Amino acid sequence: MAATTVSSRIDRRRFIAGSAAVAGGTALAGPFAGYVARPAGAGSGRPDAPSPTLGPVADLRDGAVRLWLPPGFQYRSFHDTEQPVTLDDGTVLPGRHDGMAAFRGRRGNVVLVRNHEVNGPVPAFGDPAEAYDPQAGGGTTTIEVTRHGEVVRAATSLNGTQMNCAGGAMPWGSWITCEETVNGPDVGADFTGAPNVSLTKPHGYLFEVPAQGESSREPITAAGRFAHEAVALDPRRGALYMTEDNFGFPSGLYRYLPHEHPVWRRRIGNRGRLQMLAVAGVPEADLAVAQPAGATYRVRWVDIDDPDPSFPYTPGEPAPTSNNEAISYVGNQGREQGAAWFSRLEGAVYDRGTVYFCSTQGGGPAEPGSSDTVGGFGNGTGQIWGYDTFSGRLRLVYQSPGAEVLDFPDNVTTSKRGTLVLCEDSGGDNYLRGLSPRGELWDIALNRLVGANGTPRYGDEFAGATFSPDGGTLFVNIQASRGLTFAIWGPWRSIGV
Numbered sequence: 030m031a032a033t034t035v036s037s038r039i040d041r042r043r044f045i046a047g048s049a050a051v052a053g054g055t056a057l058a059g060p061f062a063g064y065v066a067r068p069a070g071a072g073s074g075r076p077d078a079p080s081p082t083l084g085p086v087a088d089l090r091d092g093a094v095r096l097w098l099p100p101g102f103q104y105r106s107f108h109d110t111e112q113p114v115t116l117d118d119g120t121v122l123p124g125r126h127d128g129m130a131a132f133r134g135r136r137g138n139v140v141l142v143r144n145h146e147v148n149g150p151v152p153a154f155g156d157p158a159e160a161y162d163p164q165a166g167g168g169t170t171t172i173e174v175t176r177h178g179e180v181v182r183a184a185t186s187l188n189g190t191q192m193n194c195a196g197g198a199m200p201w202g203s204w205i206t207c208e209e210t211v212n213g214p215d216v217g218a219d220f221t222g223a224p225n226v227s228l229t230k231p232h233g234y235l236f237e238v239p240a241q242g243e244s245s246r247e248p249i250t251a252a253g254r255f256a257h258e259a260v261a262l263d264p265r266r267g268a269l270y271m272t273e274d275n276f277g278f279p280s281g282l283y284r285y286l287p288h289e290h291p292v293w294r295r296r297i298g299n300r301g302r303l304q305m306l307a308v309a310g311v312p313e314a315d316l317a318v319a320q321p322a323g324a325t326y327r328v329r330w331v332d333i334d335d336p337d338p339s340f341p342y343t344p345g346e347p348a349p350t351s352n353n354e355a356i357s358y359v360g361n362q363g364r365e366q367g368a369a370w371f372s373r374l375e376g377a378v379y380d381r382g383t384v385y386f387c388s389t390q391g392g393g394p395a396e397p398g399s400s401d402t403v404g405g406f407g408n409g410t411g412q413i414w415g416y417d418t419f420s421g422r423l424r425l426v427y428q429s430p431g432a433e434v435l436d437f438p439d440n441v442t443t444s445k446r447g448t449l450v451l452c453e454d455s456g457g458d459n460y461l462r463g464l465s466p467r468g469e470l471w472d473i474a475l476n477r478l479v480g481a482n483g484t485p486r487y488g489d490e491f492a493g494a495t496f497s498p499d500g501g502t503l504f505v506n507i508q509a510s511r512g513l514t515f516a517i518w519g520p521w522r523s524i525g526v
Contacts, residue, residue, distance in 0.1 A: 045216025060302045068138065079463070079471050079525035084123045089177070095515075097475040102519030105178035109513035111481050112468060116170065118184040123147050126512035128195030128259065128376075128440060129493030130204045131504055138181060139497045141172045143514065144193035144205035148212075148219070150227045156247050158238060161246040162230040163506040169206050170239050170277045176502045178516025187244040190233045194274065195376055195440055197260035198495070201295040207257035209274055215340040215348050216355040220276075222401075224347055231339065233257065233356075237297055252285040253303045253336040255359040259377040259440070260447070263418045264292050270384045270414065270416065272374035272452075273360065277353070277402030279317065279370035281360050282306040282386065282416070284452060293408040301394060302329040305363030306416075306423070312367035316414075317388065317407045318395045324425045330418075331366040333359055334393070363427045371414075372407025376441035382419050385440040388412040392428045410439040413449065413464065418473035427464055435462060435470060440492050445500040448526045452505065454490035460468065461491055463526055473526065474517065483516075486511075 081099030088095050089105040095372035096104055097209065101480050108114055114122040127144040134140040145154075147167040153160035154168065168188040173181040187193075187206060194209035210219065213231035216455040233255055234248035258274040267290040287294075287301035308314035309327040316326075338358050360368070372391040377384060394408030411429040416422075429435035437453035443449055449464040450473065461473040478486040492508035503517045 040354045041164050044514065053507070058200055060500065077185065079465075079469070081471070081473075081477050081524045085477065092500060093479075095476075095478045095518070098479050099473070099519070099524050103522065104515050104517040104519060106513050106515050107174070107178050107513070108172070108182050108183070112513045116183045116185065118155070120170070120185045121169075122170065122183075123154045124504035124510045124512040125167075125508060126514055127193060127492045127508045128206070128506060129495050129506060129514075130196070130198035130240075131495045131497050132198070132202055138173050139502070141174060141495075142186060142238050142240055143170050143172065143506065144168075144206055144279060145170065145512075146192050146209070146508065147368075148192050148210065149221055149223045150225060155185035155188040157189075159243075159246070161187075161236070161248070162189040162228055162232070164227045164229055164274050164279070165189050165191045165232065167208070169193060169204065169244070171238070171240070172244045172514075174516065176497055176499075176516070177518065178502075178504075178514075179198040182504045186238050186242070187236055187246060189230075189246065190236060190295075195259035195493070196235075196259070197377065199237075199262055199297070200292060202240045204240065205260045205269075205297060205460075206236050206238055206303060207259060207271075208232050208234055208236075208254045209258055209356075211254055211256065211352065214344065215342040215350065217348050217351045220343055220492055221425055226345060226347060235260065235297070237386070247299070248249060249297055249299050250337040251287075251299050251301050252297070252302065252470070253283060253333065253359050253396075254338060256280075256356055259386070260378040261377040262291065263379060263384065265382075266418065267291050268418070269297060270377060270379070270386075272377050272386050274373050274375050274389070275360060276373060276405050278357050278400050278406055279360065279364070279372075280374045280406070281363055281368055281375060283333075297359060301361075302335040305360070305366075305368040306334060307331050307363070307367045308369050308423075313364055314369045315395060316369050317372035317391045317409075319409065320390050320412070320425045320428060322425075326423045328421060328423050331363050331368055333362050334494055335359075335362060372409065372412075373405060375439045378443050378449070380443040382417065384416045384418060384441070385441060386414050386416075387441050387451065388414060389454065391439050408476050410455055411435050413438065413441075413451070427468065427470065432457070438462070439490060440494055442494045442496060444521065444526050445520070446526065450494050450503070450526065452491035452494050452510075454492070457487050458487050459490055461494065463524070469525070473524065474505075477509070480511070498503045
């Protein structure tokens with residue numbers, strides 16, 4: 030099908046929130062009550078906050094210093110692909126460790142389901158006979174570890190997918206993994222320039238992976254084919270909220286409403302309705318631009334009539350539909366109905382009635398047009414948004430005043446105390462940051478990884494932060510071709526986490 034075009038009516042979405050904002054400084058009750066205490070991005074630096082001093086800490090795996098942490102904290106790294114790692118099922122572990130969730134295991138152990146964000150038409154890892162697409166190199170691995178990061182067993186749990194970025198944990202014990210791409214034999218080459226001719230299946234879907242077992246490798250096509258990043262389930266209403274990271278174009282916040290309540294069915298069904306968020310009264314509201322402190326919006330949801338597009342092609346030949354057309358096709362349907370514009374929506378997490386999500390490059394000056402395929406759509410250094418599932422209102426939780434405070438927040442999780450833990454994905458020093466219910470931001474960890482050749486890898490991003498079920502251990506990845514996973518533990522309460 031032919032893709033629609035992004036509206037060129039820039040003027041009607043270039044607004045300074047005010048007419049659409051619901052009394053930006055108004056106090057709110059419910060899930061947002063704590064987060065309104067301080068305005069987003071107030072002042073030139075961080076508000077008063079827990080301020081632990083970070084210092085070098087030796088990795089219990091081998092004594093090397095890979096992280097700086099607060100006093101009293103320890104860690105162990107594992108599955109470091111600087112050297113080949115072979116899993117129990119014979120799989121040679123891929124790199125690009127990304128989104129991840131932790132589940133209760135045997136005898137106090139933890140089961141991790143971990144994404145591998147591998148792109149390009151490359152052979153699948155694991156058993157190619159089991160792969161969704163034998164020419165796609167992404168997927169998930171499942172690892173049983175002790176709470177101090179000692180590996181008990183590990184194996185492939187999904188293979189043959191692409192660009193498995195983030196996802197979300199389900200309360201019945203499954204991980205939903207997201208493909209951040211729309212590659213397929215029916216779509217032209219993506220930003221890498223690699224042809225998609227050898228791919229055997231369309232990509233751009235959600236897949237469910239049980240913590241105890243393997244995925245069925247059946248995509249949830251009704252939830253849309255677009256650049257999926259993360260998901261967060263509202264267990265009360267059964268709605269699955271989904272972020273989109275459409276790097277060079279406006280991104281959207283979606284929700285999938287399965288016909289059957291997923292908590293009752295203990296799975297995400299493949300029959301349902303896909304919708305996209307719009308700001309009430311402001312068609313195509315540009316929420317990627319800098320917002321006033323405490324900006325709050327009434328929203329509406331628009332239906333996506335064609336959530337799972339396919340495009341004409343001839344097998345063995347490059348597809349005539351460009352990747353740029355295909356990756357914006359689903360979102361364009363929403364924007365034609367007034368859906369809001371965001372910058373690169375990435376991590377998402379549900380906590381106490383609110384879906385929190387990161388806009389990685391949000392919060393800066395407006396883009397002059399409807400795309401930026403070089404630098405990415407958005408000119409800020411990050412926004413954190415919250416959607417109140419009770420009131421149906423969207424609120425800016427935090428807006429970075431500059432890269433020295435918060436630089437490109439990506440994945441996000443929450444502690445048992447309600448503190449958000451943000452993973453940075455910048456080109457410089459990358460931190461784990463804490464964001465409290467009082468709007469305070471502080472440092473939790475600093476990447477000080479050095480490669481085997483002595484080259485600093487401080488710019489490698491943190492990803493996949495997730496707490497063990499008891500809240501005592503934070504597991505987090507380094508997303509790089511030479512990926513690895515950390516288990517971090519210590520006196521979390523003493524640093525406000």
